[in-house]
Amino acid sequence: MVVLEERCGEGCKLNIIAGIGTAVNSIWNISSSGEEANKVLENRFFLPQQKIFDARDFEFRQNNNFLIPEDQDNEIVTLLYQKNASAMACWIRELEQKLNRNKITKNALFLRVCLLVSKLINSLIKVGVNTQDIEAEISRLYSDPDMFHSSFEIFTWLEEICRAACKKIDDSERTYYGTICDVALNYILKNYENSLLCLNDVADSVNLSPAYLSALYKKHTGLNISEEITTVRIETSCYLLKNSGLSIKEISDKTGYSNQYYFSTSFKKKIGLNPSEYRRLNEQKSID
Numbered sequence: 001m002v003v004l005e006e007r008c009g010e011g012c013k014l015n016i017i018a019g020i021g022t023a024v025n026s027i028w029n030i031s032s033s034g035e036e037a038n039k040v041l042e043n044r045f046f047l048p049q050q051k052i053f054d055a056r057d058f059e060f061r062q063n064n065n066f067l068i069p070e071d072q073d074n075e076i077v078t079l080l081y082q083k084n085a086s087a088m089a090c091w092i093r094e095l096e097q098k099l100n101r102n103k104i105t106k107n108a109l110f111l112r113v114c115l116l117v118s119k120l121i122n123s124l125i126k127v128g129v130n131t132q133d134i135e136a137e138i139s140r141l142y143s144d145p146d147m148f149h150s151s152f153e154i155f156t157w158l159e160e161i162c163r164a165a166c167k168k169i170d171d172s173e174r175t176y177y178g179t180i181c182d183v184a185l186n187y188i189l190k191n192y193e194n195s196l197l198c199l200n201d202v203a204d205s206v207n208l209s210p211a212y213l214s215a216l217y218k219k220h221t222g223l224n225i226s227e228e229i230t231t232v233r234i235e236t237s238c239y240l241l242k243n244s245g246l247s248i249k250e251i252s253d254k255t256g257y258s259n260q261y262y263f264s265t266s267f268k269k270k271i272g273l274n275p276s277e278y279r280r281l282n283e284q285k286s287i288d
Contacts, residue, residue, distance in 0.1 A: 073116060077123045080162065083170055088162040096155040109151060113158055114138055120165055128176075129168045134161060174220075180206050181220050184213065185228065192232045195258045199225045233257070234270045241279045248275050 021033030079088045099109060117138055121131045137157075141147065148154040187205040191197050202225050203210040218224045223231065233255040240251045249260050257263035268274045273281065 073119050076116070076162075077119060080120060080123055080165055080169065081127075083166045085163045085166045088166070089159050092155055092158050092162065096151060100151055109154065110141065113154060114141065117158070117161055120162070124165055124168060127169065127172065129165075129172045131168075134164065134168075137161060177216055177220050180208070180213070181217055184217060184225070188225075188229055188232050192229060192236065193254060193256050195256045197229060197256060202229075229256075230266060230270065234267055237263070237267060237275065238271070238278065241275055242282045251275065 021036035024030060024033050076088055076091050079091060099112065104112070117134070121134055121138075124131045124134070141157075148157065183206050184202050187202055188197070191201070199210045199214060203213040206213060208216070214224050217228070221228065237251050237255045240246055240254065244251075246254065248264070252260045252263035255263070257266070264274050267278070271278060
């Protein structure tokens with residue numbers, strides 16, 4: 001009380017939260033009432049707007065096995081792999097409502113959330129995603145348990161973790177698919193002179209099915225594999241027409257076309273001019 005008087009004297013504002021145990025009819029039972037009051041205060045985490053908590057308003061559970069419903073956790077992992085952040089947010093809020101109805105303690109809630117995040121981290125690791133920053137968030141939670149003042153805050157934090165996890169998977173996929181596309185393009189650049197080069201060859205080089213590679217490449221580059229092969233061949237032929245004395249037939253052979261007619265047809269379709277017209281136009285530009 002002396003400390004309180006000194007602090008009040010210094011002009012400090014006190015934030016007092018009170019817990020009230022069950023009324024007892026004997027002084028010898030005061031300790032049990034005090035234990036109830038302390039237990040009530042542990043549950044104040046779910047009612048942060050209140051300042052006085054009465055034991056009669058709470059029903060306590062001794063068994064916390066309900067904290068770890070494995071089947072429910074598997075559901076949110078599925079949503080994570082689907083990168084469905086909005087559905088994950090709904091799932092989290094339903095979990096929040098369930099745990100709040102059970103009035104578990106703040107420490108028990110932290111345990112439940114940490115177990116869930118740990119499962120999400122393991123799921124990310126399985127698909128090769130770096131989880132260091134999310135693991136750091138859990139460490140921050142352990143080192144500063146008072147960083148949250150209500151269950152709403154901790155579940156909002158959990159939502160943010162889930163959004164970050166979805167983004168990590170999305171970024172990881174983009175990087176992975178981008179690498180596959182780069183490898184496929186590099187294979188084309190090295191083999192475009194082969195007139196038999198086709199989708200199956202490129203798919204074999206990246207160990208994917210032709211259909212899957214074609215869809216993936218189209219999604220990430222806007223071109224299918226056959227279009228990319230044609231683009232590389234025509235761009236190379238444009239360079240040779242402008243910068244070499246090779247004949248049209250030689251350029252046709254060098255860029256993977258089985259005959260000169262097919263080469264000229266493909267070139268005009270892509271450029272708007274046949275190879276001879278393209279060469280004359282560029283020779284005229286160099287003279288001018």
